[in-house]
Amino acid sequence: MVQEGELPTIAVEHDPDQLDDLTILRLTQEIKDVEAFKNPLVGDFKPISVLLDEYKDATFRSKIKALGGGNAGYRPVRGDGNCAWRAFAFRYFELLSNLSKEEIEASSKFLLSRTGILDAAGYSETGYIDFVEETSNLFQKLPDMTPEQLVSEFNNAEVSSAIIVHFRLLAAAYIKTHADDYLPFIDDGEGADISEYCNRNIEAFSVEADHLALSALVNSMTTVDLGVVYMDRSAGEEAVVHNFFPAESTAEVDPPLLKIDLLYRPGHYDIFYK
Amino acid sequence: MSRSRRIAKEMQDAQADPQSGIRLEMVSESDISHLKGYFEGPPGTPYEGGHYQVDIEIPSDYPFKPPRMKFDTKVYHPNISSQTGAICLDILKDTWSPVLTLKASLISLQSLLTSPEPSNPQDAEVAKHYMADRRGFDNTARYWAKVYAGADGGASATATTPAKTPDVFELYGIDRDSVKAFESMGFDQQRIVEVMRRIGIKKVGADGVEDRILEELLK
Numbered sequence: 233m234v235q236e237g238e239l240p241t242i243a244v245e246h247d248p249d250q251l252d253d254l255t256i257l258r259l260t261q262e263i264k265d266v267e268a269f270k271n272p273l274v275g276d277f278k279p280i281s282v283l284l285d286e287y288k289d290a291t292f293r294s295k296i297k298a299l300g301g302g303n304a305g306y307r308p309v310r311g312d313g314n315c316a317w318r319a320f321a322f323r324y325f326e327l328l329s330n331l332s333k334e335e336i337e338a339s340s341k342f343l344l345s346r347t348g349i350l351d352a353a354g355y356s357e358t359g360y361i362d363f364v365e366e367t368s369n370l371f372q373k374l375p376d377m378t379p380e381q382l383v384s385e386f387n388n389a390e391v392s393s394a395i396i397v398h399f400r401l402l403a404a405a406y407i408k409t410h411a412d413d414y415l416p417f418i419d420d421g422e423g424a425d426i427s428e429y430c431n432r433n434i435e436a437f438s439v440e441a442d443h444l445a446l447s448a449l450v451n452s453m454t455t456v457d458l459g460v461v462y463m464d465r466s467a468g469e470e471a472v473v474h475n476f477f478p479a480e481s482t483a484e485v486d487p488p489l490l491k492i493d494l495l496y497r498p499g500h501y502d503i504f505y506k
Numbered sequence: 507m508s509r510s511r512r513i514a515k516e517m518q519d520a521q522a523d524p525q526s527g528i529r530l531e532m533v534s535e536s537d538i539s540h541l542k543g544y545f546e547g548p549p550g551t552p553y554e555g556g557h558y559q560v561d562i563e564i565p566s567d568y569p570f571k572p573p574r575m576k577f578d579t580k581v582y583h584p585n586i587s588s589q590t591g592a593i594c595l596d597i598l599k600d601t602w603s604p605v606l607t608l609k610a611s612l613i614s615l616q617s618l619l620t621s622p623e624p625s626n627p628q629d630a631e632v633a634k635h636y637m638a639d640r641r642g643f644d645n646t647a648r649y650w651a652k653v654y655a656g657a658d659g660g661a662s663a664t665a666t667t668p669a670k671t672p673d674v675f676e677l678y679g680i681d682r683d684s685v686k687a688f689e690s691m692g693f694d695q696q697r698i699v700e701v702m703r704r705i706g707i708k709k710v711g712a713d714g715v716e717d718r719i720l721e722e723l724l725k
Contacts, residue, residue, distance in 0.1 A: 359607070363604070363605075397570075397605070400603075431601060435601075435603035435605060436600065437571075439600070
């Protein structure tokens with residue numbers, strides 16, 4: 233893992249014909265580490281005008297302008313294959329941190345009660361307990377944390393990565409326990425395997441979230457509405473927004489309903505603020 | 507969550523479950539990031555009866571990154587380098603998940619011995635042998651298990667060096683008489699074997715094969 237303050241270097245003394253798989257794996261990781269080093273896991277809030285400066289393309293510019301001025305902005309998240317998950321998890325806790333201690337407690341109690349679906353999906357407690365514990369720890373610290381402390385907590389890779397694993401497992405468990413709902417989307421005509429899909433696309437750390445994964449995450453949490461603003465080159469003056477609503481109603485439960493917005497640019501997610 | 511605590515817990519779990527047939531040991535008591543894993547060759551495969559040792563290096567960001575594993579014991583298998591022991595297995599690369607454990611990874615290696623995936627080879631020469639001549643491949647793999655992994659009481663469990671000098675023909679599944687034919691022309695045995703391995707020919711017989719080997723030998 234990259235330590236703050238020292239820029240990793242990549243060894244280049246390898247003969248490309250002599251590379252074995254382990255070396256290739258290591259070098260790929262080093263390249264990723266160097267890339268990653270340039271950006272924090274979770275960055276600081278930036279007004280939307282900063283994004284406008286990045287683009288010359290007219291389609292992008294009109295779409296960015298349409299996102300609104302004023303308080304609109306975004307928070308960059310490192311593009312390490314976990315960005316959608318990290319963005320979602322950070323925003324989840326950030327929104328909660330603005331609520332009362334009682335509401336935070338209710339949310340904590342509810343989310344941790346969802347651990348039941350991990351058991352139902354066949355995950356062993358030994359396998360998931362460390363990650364769920366990290367989420368639980370953050371819930372406990374949250375009422376007393378400043379916004380800066382929350383950002384710094386999420387820039388501790390061990391903490392936010394553990395929470396990401398917890399959220400990934402919730403999404404995968406939801407798919408596994410609702411296989412009939414998801415199978416038609418996974419089936420490629422050659423016999424789909426739910427477990428294989430979850431392993432390759434959701435449980436696998438550093439594999440970016442696809443549409444299905446986000447839908448499953450929202451369904452598994454049940455207390456979050458998710459909006460994704462698709463900032464791409466497709467025709468139109470305004471970016472397309474795709475909303476994910478939980479399939480099961482939360483009307484009967486205590487925890488407050490949260491609204492998370494992500495900003496998608498091809499291959500990458502950041503947090504979006506309206 | 508502490509990495510050392512997790513590794514220690516994983517080692518305890520493995521120890522508490524001898525049924526799994528998986529054993530984990532520290533190489534040195536001062537370093538929890540370098541382990542050796544042990545398991546038996548799966549029954550009903552050419553590796554049956556073999557004792558396999560795997561070198562395990564645990565990266566600093568484990569379990570978010572996969573453990574680095576390679577075979578210490580020499581294995582004849584399409585997805586394992588016959589030279590270095592490097593392993594081609596997706597869960598040790600792209601599809602690693604932090605819910606997996608060292609024990610689960612070693613069990614996956616064991617299943618890999620049962621179900622090779624020659625379409626995604628680590629060792630091209632071995633994969634070609636597997637695809638072209640399954641029976642010949644099985645014989646060679648069985649021979650390696652005997653010589654290097656102690657199947658049939660052939661060698662010790664930690665053998666990186668064979669108990670006896672391996673028979674070069676059996677070792678690479680190369681037909682003895684085919685090599686003899688070239689030897690009688692005056693070529694060196696070692697070189698004939700090297701050429702036949704390089705161009706992936708195990709036996710002379712089909713049209714043109716003999717010429718092809720000759721051409722290589724005369725280069």
